[in-house]
Structures are given as structure tokens and as C-alpha cells.
Amino acid sequence: MSANPAPLWRRSRDRNNELERVRRTFGWSAPRLTQIALVELDRIYVPAWALEKAIRGLTVTPSSVWLRRIAANKLAALDIEAGGTPKLTVSAYRRCQMCDRALLGPEAEARLILDMRFEGEGKRTPCGPGCVELVHALGKREV
Numbered sequence: 001m002s003a004n005p006a007p008l009w010r011r012s013r014d015r016n017n018e019l020e021r022v023r024r025t026f027g028w029s030a031p032r033l034t035q036i037a038l039v040e041l042d043r044i045y046v047p048a049w050a051l052e053k054a055i056r057g058l059t060v061t062p063s064s065v066w067l068r069r070i071a072a073n074k075l076a077a078l079d080i081e082a083g084g085t086p087k088l089t090v091s092a093y094r095r096c097q098m099c100d101r102a103l104l105g106p107e108a109e110a111r112l113i114l115d116m117r118f119e120g121e122g123k124r125t126p127c128g129p130g131c132v133e134l135v136h137a138l139g140k141r142e143v
Ligand SMILES: [Zn+2]
Pocket: 096, 097, 098, 099, 100, 101, 126, 127, 128, 131, 132
């Protein structure tokens, strides 16, 4: 991130306060953060339907996948049915509209604040180190 010397806990607190303030200002029109979950399976492998729903850009293994909450719960239930004890790790999620990276947790919150604070302009603010470079790299690759 930046050369901000504030300790992690304070950065986190400030960010939460800012998110609260932005929510109060925008009220119900405020965009909300999507919740996704990493499902770590115990007894079964990730089925094809879950692979199709995997959040693009995040890690997938034969026994773990990032999914939206409903799909995550469904997959966890299948593992439990098979006698397993799956692990669910829930996180906030937002995609950067500049570099198309999937952002999680504090990064997703920061992205939401940027998007809301600057509206159209904020969406052109990089999400973090590597963001602009990524945009350039993707542009040069001519997909
Ligand atoms: Zn970005």
C-alpha cells in the first residue's frame, strides 16, 4: 500500500469509520459489499457445477474453491452429507474495475470506499500496487 506509518489496527479502525460514514451519507442507495466464502472440502472434491461458479481470479484447488454465499453453503452441505467437516471462510469481495482483480476483505472495503467517494472518477483510481501496471500489461497483451 502507501507509506502510511499508522499501525494496522488503526488503519483498520479508520477504514471502518469511513465505511460507516459513507454508508450514512448514501443511505440505502449505497452499494453493498458482496460476501463470498472459501469452501475447503473434507470428503468430496469440488464438483463441476461449483467450478463453473468459482469466483474468477481466485485460487481453486481440487478440494477448495471461492464461491458466493448461497453456492458455498450448498457445496458445504454436500460435503457434510458425505460425512465431512468442510471449512468456510467468509470474506467481503469486490472486483476492481480498473485491473479486474478480485479484491478480498480490507482491499474490497477500500475499493468500495473509492468507488463511492469519487463515483465515476473513483472507479479510475487504482486498487493498489500493481493495479495500473496490470492494466497496462493487459492492454499490451491484446486479448
Ligand atoms: Zn485494480
